[in-house]
Amino acid sequence: MSNAISGEKSVILVPQNLMEKKKEELKQFLTEIKELDFWKSYSEHKNFIIDPEKFSLEYWQSLPLSSKEDFIKMGLKERIRDAFKINTPDVIFNLILRATSGTIGSTNPVLFLNPVINSSNVFDKMKEDSVRVLTMQRSYMMGLRSALLNIIKCMRKKAAFETLIVNPGLGGISSALKEYSADMIVGLPQSFAKLAAEFYDRREIIKNVKKIKMNGDFLNKDHASLITDFFSGVKDLDMGIDYAMTEFGKVGTWCKYLAKRYHGNAYHPGRFFLAEIVDADPDGYGEIIVTKIIPRQLSLLRYCTGDIGKGIFETCECGAGVTLFLIGRKNFDYIKCAGALVVRKEIERAISIAAEDIEEWRGEVREHVRGREIVGELVLKLKFESGHGGYNEMVSIGDRISENLFLTPAETLKDLVDKKKFFPLKIELIKKFPDSPKKIMLRKII
Ligand SMILES: [Zn+2]
Structure with a gap:
């Protein structure tokens, strides 16, 4: 998928004042992953040696880029073996499979293992111990995945979250809204925009909704205003969308100051990720490459996202020193x-x-x-x-x-x-x- 050339100098999206600390962190990262089965197999396939002693930024930038195809070649076996080394008693409930064939369908489906992280739990902030969630999901596979995630999260929180998964493309949404009486709706921005346009004159249908949470894709300005208008009676309107990927989880974090300044598609790189831009054009736009640092057993090294973006170094009101702009996918099909x-x-x-x-x-x-x-x-x-x-x-x-x-x-x-x-x-x-x-x-x- 990626045409980016390994070894090419990338732009590392870490502010100067944090660079030394980040270098230590990356060196430690390489020291630990080099002992894992998956990364042993990977370096063999890619014909390179992970050598933390040589660590420098130039060394880092010379490490090969990884792609979805690499994961097909190497399979899941090593990854699962590594995952079970994670030292938590309920490890099986902390992991969930994610499958992706890529938005552009350029590869066969690839399975990734991802940990279920508490901080991404949308229910954590809800005080009630019983919530009815309506999830709009176009793919059954993703629907099943969100249902499993909710079950795991319920088990952890020892609370009751009922989940109804509806495919908004199939027209069952109206009866789902009427009969299920959801407290909370979750879905892609496009699904929300469709819902708002379709039921604009029948708002009573969402009168019980207390919270909405959008995830996944871009939110354009027009959609945002339509959705805000439609859900104006909802107190807890969460319009923040993180930059997340099926294979990774949350790569970039939404920030309310960025949203105000740039109206969407601007993020701060996530704490446990390293973002780089490779193959940049004169304006600084290039492919976004991400390293997932934690947990080591499910880490990814310089992974080609297929997304085109640009990083700028500026200090945000929230304290973050880097902003990552996402403009679209490479080779969008x-x-x-x-x-x-x-x-x-x-x-x-x-x-x-x-x-x-x-x-x-x-x-x-x-x-x-x-x-x-x-x-x-x-x-x-x-x-x-x-x-x-x-x-x-x-x-x-x-x-x-x-x-x-x-x-x-x-x-x-x-x-x-x-x-x-x-x-x-x-x-x-x-x-x-x-x-x-x-x-x-x-x-x-x-
Ligand atoms: Zn910010």
Whole structure:
């Protein structure tokens, strides 16, 4: 997945005043993981030796990058063996499997083991000892996972949290809300936005909800205001979204000051993570590489997230010295937008039908809130082969792409425009795309 070259100098997202301490911490980290079965197998596969005695920042930056494929090659066996070395009596209840094939589906599913960490427990802050949680989850696998997590957390807290998992894509949400009478709703921001748009005039349906917690994906400004408006009666409205990954857990932490300053997608790197940017372009954007330090037995070393971001060193009101901006995924193959799916391969197909003389393209996807509807927008930036393509041609090409580009199994962009679910396709002619090592073909603008 990653084209980043090992050994290339990365930007280490640690403020200068904490660097010495971090270096000690990383050296200790290498000393301990080198004894673990998984990392022994890993260094053998990657043909390098973990040598903490050589530790320096340059040495760290020369360590190979790891990818999802590496975990497929090495399998789970060593990792499970290591995990059982964690010295807690109820270790089996502290671990949970996570599976991911990656958002872009570029690999076979990979299983990771992750610890269940108390601090990430959304229920800890709730005083009641009985809470009814409604979880909106589109994937059954993830739904099952959240149910298991809740069971483990209940066992620990010795409290009763009932959990109902509903797939918001299947339309059962209205009866779930009516009959289950949830105290708390958990889900992706898109699911909340869909809920708010659908039930805008029937707010009594959420009258018992005391808390909402969003997780997972980006929250765009329009969605945020729609959700805030819809849930304005809810006292404990938790709009904070951490930067979390299936394979890792929480990589970046949301902060209320950052949210105010940047309106989302800005985080502080998590305490038990080291974030680096590799392969950065002149503006500082590159792939985010993360090391998970604790617990050692489930650690990850310089792992390629596939996410594109940038770090800046600034002192936040909360005291943190680094901010990590997330702008999207590298090699994004599809983007969910306004109930439809914008797929890179499908765009390529539609473009090739409409015009053979297009040399390069980029796509940008946005979601707007129009009244109470979520409306999608696709902008295509096209570069014609020299001598081809003019303004008139561009208009008719736009129409042809729109008629050919399927965004749902049965509807083209034109169909969705007619149904007012999408704005008409915008085409921009580009003379030359900037030279960049990372070609982000399709990106979501937030
Ligand atoms: Zn902060």
